[in-house]
Amino acid sequence: MPDLLRLDREPGQDRQRAALRDAVREWTGQALGLDDTATVVVTELACGEPGCPPLEVVIAVFAPHSPRRQCHIHCGLTELDETRVRGAWERNPSCGEHTHD
Amino acid sequence: MTDHDKIPVTVLTGFLGSGKTTLLNRILTENHGQRIAVIENEFGEIGVDQELVINAEEEIFEMNNGCICCTVRGDLIRILGSLMKRRDRFDRIIVETTGMANPGPVAQTFFVDDDMREQFALDGIVTMVDARHFALHVDANEEAREQVAFADVIVLNKTDLVTAEQLDALERRVRAMNALARIVRADPLERARIPMESVLGIGGFDLARALEHKPTFLEPEYPFEWVGLFGLEAGPHELVLENGPDPAMGLALFKAVGGADEAARDAAERAFQWFSDDVAPIPPGQRIVPASVLVELDLRDAGTKRFGCDIAERGDYWLATEHLPEEFALRLLDPRGRSVTAQREQAFDPGHTHDDEISSLSLEAEQPLDPKKFSDWLGRELQVQGASIYRMKGFLNFKGVADRIVIQGVHMLTDNTSLGPWGHRPRRTQIVFIGRKLDTEALSSGFYTCLAE
DSSP states (O other), rough: OOOSSTOOHHHHHHHHHHHHHHHHHHHHHHHHTTTTTTTEEEEEEEEOSTOSSSSSEEEEEEEETOOEEEEEESOOGGGHHHHHHHHHHHHOOTTTTTOOO | OGGGSSEEEEEEEEEEEHHHHHHHHHHHSSSOOEEEEEEEOOOSOOOOOOSSSSEEEOEEEETTTTTTEEEHHHHHHHHHHHHHHGGGGEEEEEEETTTTOOOHHHHHHHTTTTHHHEEEOOOOOOOOETTTHHHHHHHHHHHHHHHHOOEEEEEEEEEOOOOOHHHHHHHHHHHHHOOOOOOOOOOOSSTTTOOGGTSSOOOOOOHHHHHOOOOGGGOOBSSSSSSEEEEEEEEEEEEEEESSSSSSSEEEEETTTTTTGGHHHHHHHHHHTTSSSSOOBOOOOOOOOOOOEEEEEEOOSSSEEEEEEOOOOOOEEEEEEEGGGTTTTTTEOOOTSSSSOSSSSEEOOOBOOOOEEEEEEEEEEESSSSSHHHHHHHHHHHHTTTTTTEEEEEOBBBBTTOEEEEEEEEETTTEEEHHHHHOTTTTOOOEEEEEEEEEEHHHHHHTTTTTOO
């Protein structure tokens, strides 16, 4: 179960996560050729549904006059690196999505 | 980034014709010194005269297919991202939703990721209610019920179109659906006119106020709405009442057990049994003596009504009243004619039916919580009940944590922050869930397993 309240998270950890999100945005921007008018949202979600991974990162791209693109990577934010992010976008812009019945 | 650096966001909801745009125009023309960016989902019949108005087209984004807890508004994300590049041009954002909008995805947009939480603070959800047509809307539309349930502030508008009794009944119904919201009545002479401080800059202060002074949802339903403790001297007192919503009112005046320390709930439990008695109303001019009995006041006469009240010995007395004292402008006068103020008082929810399926649950504990147990329990509960939980708010008292932690959430998404040390406030956890068909048993029993050993 992820630490929902993040009470014992050191300030350094928050900075590390913020830096990671910035990096994910940058890797996403490079992979998709985005300019600075695009908004990239990076969210770590926990899912308790049977068969779903406990944590996933959803990356969503909102660019003016373009359809939304999103990508799901089945791991926690801190497990992400450039290879996984670029690889996810290269495979499929809507890869790894899971659904709830 | 501290909370002060975040951009406050007010979400303005309300059913069609409830007066959202009128209120928005009032906010924009009021002299509050703030530059406001407005995000509108529709151009209404009344235009909004503002430099920074952005029109949005509702774009629902399910981050996790089929999970309403992970559903946000893509159009808002686009606009907020763009607005941040013009950060120096405004101090606050107001999002005006369409009448049929579900406020959930709008609110969740501000909790959806850490970056959004760092840049924006959801200052409040303000829901406009058309006093005349609310019953019609709320009976027929889930969105209207959700707009009330999600609200931090509920503005009863168009109050000139209903009677005082209808307005009281409306407020009760709204209160039954959302025990935590501040309810504001708009000026009957000028629609949508309300004090600006009741809708802007409400933030955490309103939560503290609501939890500290209006925890009516904590209580079982009693056949009376209020108890107050009075320190009275011996001698003839007087109960004075003005015109109110009922031609009669039951009350009980009785001595406190153990003096001024008796808890209001204990007093209410004692009074509970007397209120089922069948008694004849007494007319104005009659006298009351403290006793373990129900007294029914006949209030049919217009104007001021006075009842004698004989206190044989100095001491602490409880007064339990069927209606809130302010509904009759009730005053208790001492032998010299001076108004006596209650030392302590507590309001209770009137007996109502939960026909709207939307209700509030409050959980409270003096004993500190174990942070790990609480975090795990809440995480599990939100995964199971997140779709039913519209809002969650509270103060948390954790073992080993010096600060008062405030938590709030929308469906499955939460945010918590420190409010600094507890200081003189009693360390106590209070958490409120507002939702539809909440599994209150599971929430209650689980919560108490989180207490620290």
